[in-house]
Amino acid sequence: MKPGDHPDFYRLAPPPGASRESTIRLDKEGRFWHDGERVEHQAMEQALRSWVASHPDDGRPILTNGYDWCYFQVDDAPLFVSALHVSGDAATLVLFDGTEEALDPAVLSLGVDGVVYARVRGGKLEARFSRHAQTQLEPLLVNAEPPTLALGGREVVLPARTASGSGERTTHRPTG
Template sequence: MKPGDHPDFYRLAPPPGASRDSTIRLDKEGRFWHDGERVEHQAMEQALRSWVAVHPDDGRPILTNGYDWCYFQVDDAPLFVSALHVRESGTTLVLFDGTEELLDPSTLALGADGVVYARARGGTLEARFSRHAQTQLEPLLVEAEPPTVSVGGKTVVLPDRRRAG
């Protein structure tokens, strides 16, 4: 059992001399930065991607490995969609940490800059589509204006992100 499995894990004070706030930042392209420097180590960046979660009490994005946690800054969305798998059995999002989950088409929205977003991790976090993932929506596109997709028999007009959910 990891400490993160304990119900009070996110309510415990940080270790002595430490803070729950960090200088880690996730930019709008899905790259991590620490103390203003780009996280270049591939394994570290992959670990950070896999640690993205939401604080259960205040809803802020956190990084947690089950043994410790901290808040981090998010320039846009805390998750990114790297690819989309469109299959007869369903459409799945491939998130930037390599995990896959079923796309809930009712969570799709369109940002002011034309970028598509969806909810992921049980609807708890927003995920920004990469350019590559966004092009993979093409087989699902029913109408270009307004942007309308058909996923699993559901036709959805993509709402403006600012007004969606």
């Protein structure tokens, strides 16, 4: 059992002389920075990607490995969709930490800059689509204006992304 499995783990004070606030930052391209310098070490960057979570009390993005945790700065979204796999009536999101989730088009929204976002990890976090992943939506696109995707027998118009990072849900139309 890791300390992170204890219900009060995220309520404990930091170690003496330490703070839960860090200088780690995730930019809008999915790159980590520490103390203003790019995290270049691939294994460290992959570890940081796998530690992204949200604080259970305040919802702020945190990094946790189950033994310790800290808040970190996020320029846009705390997670990224690096690829999308479409197979028949199903699609799977591949997140930048290597985990996969089934795509429900109802969790998608469209940013002002034309970037697609998805609510992931049970709706707790938002993931920004990489350019590559966004191009992989093309087989699902049935209308460009308004952007409409068809998957699993229904069409979903992508709502505008709100300031809180969740688009307002719009019409779901059956296809067929």
